[in-house]
Amino acid sequence: MSRPVFSPNVFANYPLDKAGHRRRDAAWLENAAADPRAMLAPLWRMQPFLMGAPRGPREIGWLGMHTRGALGNGPLVFLGEDDAGAPLFALQIPDRFDVADSPIADLGSFEDMRAAAAQLPAGDIAMLGCAKALFEWHARHGYCANCGEKTALVDAGWKRQCASCNAEHFPRVDPVVIMLAVHNDRCCMGRQKQFPPGMYSALAGFVEPGESLEEACARELFEEVGLRATSVRYHSSQPWPFPSSMMIGLIAEVDGDQVTLDKDEIDAAIWLTKEEARQALAGGLSRDGGRIWAPPPIAIAHHLVKAWAES
Amino acid sequence: MSRPVFSPNVFANYPLDKAGHRRRDAAWLENAAADPRAMLAPLWRMQPFLMGAPRGPREIGWLGMHTRGALGNGPLVFLGEDDAGAPLFALQIPDRFDVADSPIADLGSFEDMRAAAAQLPAGDIAMLGCAKALFEWHARHGYCANCGEKTALVDAGWKRQCASCNAEHFPRVDPVVIMLAVHNDRCCMGRQKQFPPGMYSALAGFVEPGESLEEACARELFEEVGLRATSVRYHSSQPWPFPSSMMIGLIAEVDGDQVTLDKDEIDAAIWLTKEEARQALAGGLSRDGGRIWAPPPIAIAHHLVKAWAES
Numbered sequence: 001m002s003r004p005v006f007s008p009n010v011f012a013n014y015p016l017d018k019a020g021h022r023r024r025d026a027a028w029l030e031n032a033a034a035d036p037r038a039m040l041a042p043l044w045r046m047q048p049f050l051m052g053a054p055r056g057p058r059e060i061g062w063l064g065m066h067t068r069g070a071l072g073n074g075p076l077v078f079l080g081e082d083d084a085g086a087p088l089f090a091l092q093i094p095d096r097f098d099v100a101d102s103p104i105a106d107l108g109s110f111e112d113m114r115a116a117a118a119q120l121p122a123g124d125i126a127m128l129g130c131a132k133a134l135f136e137w138h139a140r141h142g143y144c145a146n147c148g149e150k151t152a153l154v155d156a157g158w159k160r161q162c163a164s165c166n167a168e169h170f171p172r173v174d175p176v177v178i179m180l181a182v183h184n185d186r187c188c189m190g191r192q193k194q195f196p197p198g199m200y201s202a203l204a205g206f207v208e209p210g211e212s213l214e215e216a217c218a219r220e221l222f223e224e225v226g227l228r229a230t231s232v233r234y235h236s237s238q239p240w241p242f243p244s245s246m247m248i249g250l251i252a253e254v255d256g257d258q259v260t261l262d263k264d265e266i267d268a269a270i271w272l273t274k275e276e277a278r279q280a281l282a283g284g285l286s287r288d289g290g291r292i293w294a295p296p297p298i299a300i301a302h303h304l305v306k307a308w309a310e311s
Numbered sequence: 312m313s314r315p316v317f318s319p320n321v322f323a324n325y326p327l328d329k330a331g332h333r334r335r336d337a338a339w340l341e342n343a344a345a346d347p348r349a350m351l352a353p354l355w356r357m358q359p360f361l362m363g364a365p366r367g368p369r370e371i372g373w374l375g376m377h378t379r380g381a382l383g384n385g386p387l388v389f390l391g392e393d394d395a396g397a398p399l400f401a402l403q404i405p406d407r408f409d410v411a412d413s414p415i416a417d418l419g420s421f422e423d424m425r426a427a428a429a430q431l432p433a434g435d436i437a438m439l440g441c442a443k444a445l446f447e448w449h450a451r452h453g454y455c456a457n458c459g460e461k462t463a464l465v466d467a468g469w470k471r472q473c474a475s476c477n478a479e480h481f482p483r484v485d486p487v488v489i490m491l492a493v494h495n496d497r498c499c500m501g502r503q504k505q506f507p508p509g510m511y512s513a514l515a516g517f518v519e520p521g522e523s524l525e526e527a528c529a530r531e532l533f534e535e536v537g538l539r540a541t542s543v544r545y546h547s548s549q550p551w552p553f554p555s556s557m558m559i560g561l562i563a564e565v566d567g568d569q570v571t572l573d574k575d576e577i578d579a580a581i582w583l584t585k586e587e588a589r590q591a592l593a594g595g596l597s598r599d600g601g602r603i604w605a606p607p608p609i610a611i612a613h614h615l616v617k618a619w620a621e622s
Contacts, residue, residue, distance in 0.1 A: 006525030
């Protein structure tokens with residue numbers, strides 16, 4: 001089945017049928033796991049297992065379902081069915097499991113998720129990001145927020161259930177607005193202290209209860225750099241599994257270019273013309289003896305800046 | 312301070328400065344609560360307290376801060392400062408408190424939130440919706456999902472903190488896509504069994520980990536009515552405090568008009584022309600001896616259908 005590409009963003013464009021209704025059926029799920037075509041993608045310490053030459057093309061290190069026991073028997077989540085109907089799962093290998101002394105030690109390697117994103121096809125990284133988001137959620141939600149008792153993984157990993165008070169808990173998806181402020185054909189980018197030297201990005205913040213996406217954007221721009229948004233335009237969205245964000249990319253017209261930094265959040269802000277922004281995206285812009293650069297394509301900020309700079 | 316209106320939606324367009332940084336400072340917060348201009352808006356059983364004639368103009372029943380003790384001493388959250396700098400709070404009166412026998416019994420009445428939305432100015436209902444979303448979250452998150460111990464309300468009600476494992480918990484904001492499927496100048500609306508007779512609305516569903524907003528839209532359309540989205544356009548967003556959703560309104564082109572209903576979710580679906588949609592919005596469309604109508608302006612679905620039907 002071919003799918004339309006809705007988003008330029010890494011971690012989007014999931015390639016499977018998630019079978020949202022069928023996965024809730026325990027008997028169906030058991031059959032899926034027993035399907036001879038079923039495979040699992042292991043993650044260890046939130047790092048995916050990749051096969052293929054380190055400098056050549058890499059791919060998810062899919063393993064047979066029977067390896068689960070030998071890999072520590074950790075939580076298993078159902079990712080979906082591929083176009084041929086094969087059921088695919090992800091396995092979380094326990095953090096303390098000694099992978100170097102396991103049967104898969106020589107088959108591949110565990111890699112940082114961001115590094116993997118730069119090496120894998122779009123569909124592969126989308127599946128791994130989804131698996132990471134689910135495992136991060138399970139790892140931090142072992143207890144019921146309503147009554148304090150332990151909860152259990154159910155519905156193939158897409159829900160947790162409390163046996164004590166019967167509360168159902170669904171994975172968190174935390175909306176974050178990320179916005180490029182623009183004024184008179186220049187855009188504003190900021191940097192946090194912990195960014196690599198020279199890197200500037202779009203500003204961002206979590207959406208709070210009681211505000212629209214557009215208000216969250218205006219509030220964050222005013223809080224972080226003292227700019228006032230007058231209009232806000234949607235660009236695209238990106239699932240971002242660090243640990244459970246949904247990035248919503250916006251372009252915001254602001255009514256001036258006088259910035260007032262909130263130094264707790266933003267260390268510096270700069271204004272770039274479209275030509276300067278294109279240079280920052282392409283590898284670096286020289287300014288004041290230093291080099292200014294924008295985030296790589298893994299980040300939605302890259303695509304936001306690119307869309308504006310090429311418009 | 313005048314604010315640009317970014318959204319046509321009820322519960323959006325919050326009128327206060329939420330003072331996101333200052334509210335974390337306990338000394339600042341204590342001063343704010345002691346400010347002689349400070350007031351609180353009570354909610355009881357998630358219903359806001361309104362003053363004014365039942366058939367005349369109504370407004371939030373603001374009370375002095377000293378009433379907190381006499382109203383059961385429930386959780387207090389900071390809403391923000393109004394344009395004159397007055398600090399405004401919301402108070403959750405305990406469910407079991409006898410409001411009929413309290414000092415405020417004759418001053419106003421507690422009203423259903425949806426009914427209040429139809430009676431109050433936009434800024435008032437935005438504040439009350441935010442208060443409800445926060446109180447709903449506090450009510451269901453008294454325990455730490457990470458370790459099971461009790462958590463405490465901190466940061467003026469915008470965070471919960473676990474003293475045992477030190478985990479910080481922030482209010483949930485659950486993104487929901489709500490989409491009008493359109494094809495050949497007709498739109499598709501569906502109804503759930505529990506809807507009032509004759510009401511049809513846009514389809515909707517929660518965003519899951521590992522998918523963009525556009526993919527969530529395409530997945531839900533396919534799951535619920537068997538339609539395949541080919542392009543997705545953003546319309547607007549709406550904070551929706553039932554209990555903690557962020558509605559994201561989309562218009563989706565689909566590649567055909569053959570619907571296949573998921574009867575667990577959708578009881579019936581219809582296709583309307585723009586003229587028919589305008590009639591459904593305006594009070595009802597006669598069809599097959601019955602009356603078909605669209606949700607009122609409190610719902611983002613109303614504005615989605617209107618935007619398409621008037622385009």
